[in-house]
Amino acid sequence: MQVKIVIGTISFMLTMMILGFVALQEPARLERFTAARQGRQIEQGAHLYDSQCATCHGVNGDATECYDAATGERIGCQGLPLNYKPMLCGDRTARMVALGWDGTKHGFVAATIAVGRFGTAMPAWAQEYGGPLRPDEVEDLVQFVLNWETEELCAQPDFVFEWPATIEELLVAFPEGDAARGEGLYTTYGCSGCHGNLTDPASAAVGPWQGNLPEVAATRVEGLSAAQYVYESILYPNNYVVADCPNGPCTVPSSMPNNFPLRMGDSPERPQDLIDIMTYLGVLPLP
Ligand code: HEC
Ligand code: HEC
Structure with missing residues (x-):
């Protein structure tokens, strides 16, 4: 009888310790899982970017080197730079200020890609708005674009030229x-x-x-x-x-x-x- 109680107590304590250990590991496991998921999104976003976006926004996202998707011929970039400090750096980026966007940076990029910019060459990409891409594909692209934000990019000096009137x-x-x-x-x-x-x-x-x-x-x-x-x-x-x-x-x-x-x-x-x-x-x- 005595022995059974001791064994029961010990095995209960062991179970609690194992459970506690697993619980402690959970945040780290979740973080690894999230990072892996984000990594996959960025990778898929990169493929989509190369096939759908580079022809206007440039192969490096800085709108300087564009090729015609059909002929491969070098063409002028019609899009704006995305791999670009005013677009990416800070919680409220210079582009969000310029366009009067009050939401988050993620929301700014996601909405621009999903809806496009009416009256410009930037079309709507989300199926919801008549474009070709599923919601998860739009999100992959958002993750890919935001991933261009680096310390090096954001450390570039903040200089804004005062344009004279004439x-x-x-x-x-x-x-x-x-x-x-x-x-x-x-x-x-x-x-x-x-x-x-x-x-x-x-x-x-x-x-x-x-x-x-x-x-x-x-x-x-x-x-x-x-x-x-x-x-x-x-x-x-x-x-x-x-x-x-x-x-x-x-x-x-x-x-x-x-x-x-x-x-x-x-x-x-x-x-x-x-x-x-x-x-x-x-x-x-x-x-
Ligand atoms: C046919 C050319 C074209 C294609 C293809 C294109 N864009 Fe654009 N994009 C533009 C133009 C032009 C603008 C600027 C619109 C404006 O004047 O506000 C723009 C603006 C943007 C902006 C906002 C930039 C800013 O500074 O306000 C984002 C983000 C963007 N595009 C992402 C994408 C993504 C992602 C893709 C691929 C799915 C893509 N674009 C494909 C032409 C294009
Ligand atoms: C996304 C397309 C687009 C891009 C890129 C673009 N423009 Fe324009 N531009 C237009 C449109 C459309 C008009 C006519 C509407 C207006 O007056 O703004 C125009 C008008 C002009 C005008 C007035 C022309 C006239 O006949 O009175 C000038 C000058 C001009 N653009 C120069 C430039 C220069 C220089 C660049 C590059 C630094 C440039 N544009 C980039 C679309 C564009």
Whole structure:
């Protein structure tokens, strides 16, 4: 009798110890499980990104190197950079502030991918909104995009250039333009993806053709020189929205990206890019 009680007590205590040990391990096990699941999502998101998104947002997500999905030919990137500090760093990123998004960063990316951006080249991707992707695929892409946030990216200096009101003032700091460099940048920033090249009017897909921009720009807004008009049109597309686009009336608000002040002003030297593009377009140097 005595012996049975002792054995019973010991085995009870042993069971409790094992249970306690398992319970203590549970958070670590859950964490490993979650990390493994997230790893799989990121991997699947990477495949989806390569096949669906890279053609507009670039192979590295920085919207500088894009290839036509069908022909493999190098093309101008139409999308915005995603592997990009203003898009990823901080709880409330610069892009969320610029677009007035009050929810979470995850929600911002998820909603953008699911719904797209009406009036722009960014289509809706979720089946719920007429796109091709299931909810879990949208979530895989969100995890993949958010995974670009690294300490290195976010440690980049936070610099925001104060754009002067007039092109003349900008020229004081950046007096010389380089048209050949501007031609490359016109593709790198994705301008050519929407505006085509300067030689063939039929190459313009989304925005007005710019082969004749110096003449057109001089007549767009009374009292504005061609250079001042183009300067403002690139930085603030909604200041003046053109009436006619290649596919019919241009949409209002403008479907041209409005974050070039951020992208062309993220370092003290970068505004040179705008001067070079305007030189390539033929509205600089000033007459
Ligand atoms: C046909 C070109 C195109 C494709 C393909 C495309 N996008 Fe976009 N995307 C755009 C454009 C253009 C914008 C900017 C819209 C605007 O002006 O607000 C954009 C914006 C975004 C943004 C918000 C960026 C910001 O700074 O506001 C995210 C996130 C995004 N895209 C993710 C994706 C993902 C993920 C895919 C693939 C499933 C994808 N895009 C496919 C053209 C594209
Ligand atoms: C996603 C497509 C898209 C991209 C990318 C884009 N634009 Fe545009 N752009 C448009 C559309 C659409 C318009 C016409 C509506 C408006 O006036 O904003 C326009 C208008 C303009 C105008 C005024 C043209 C006129 O005939 O009056 C200029 C100048 C211009 N864009 C320059 C640029 C430059 C330079 C870049 C690259 C740094 C660029 N755009 C990138 C779509 C785009």
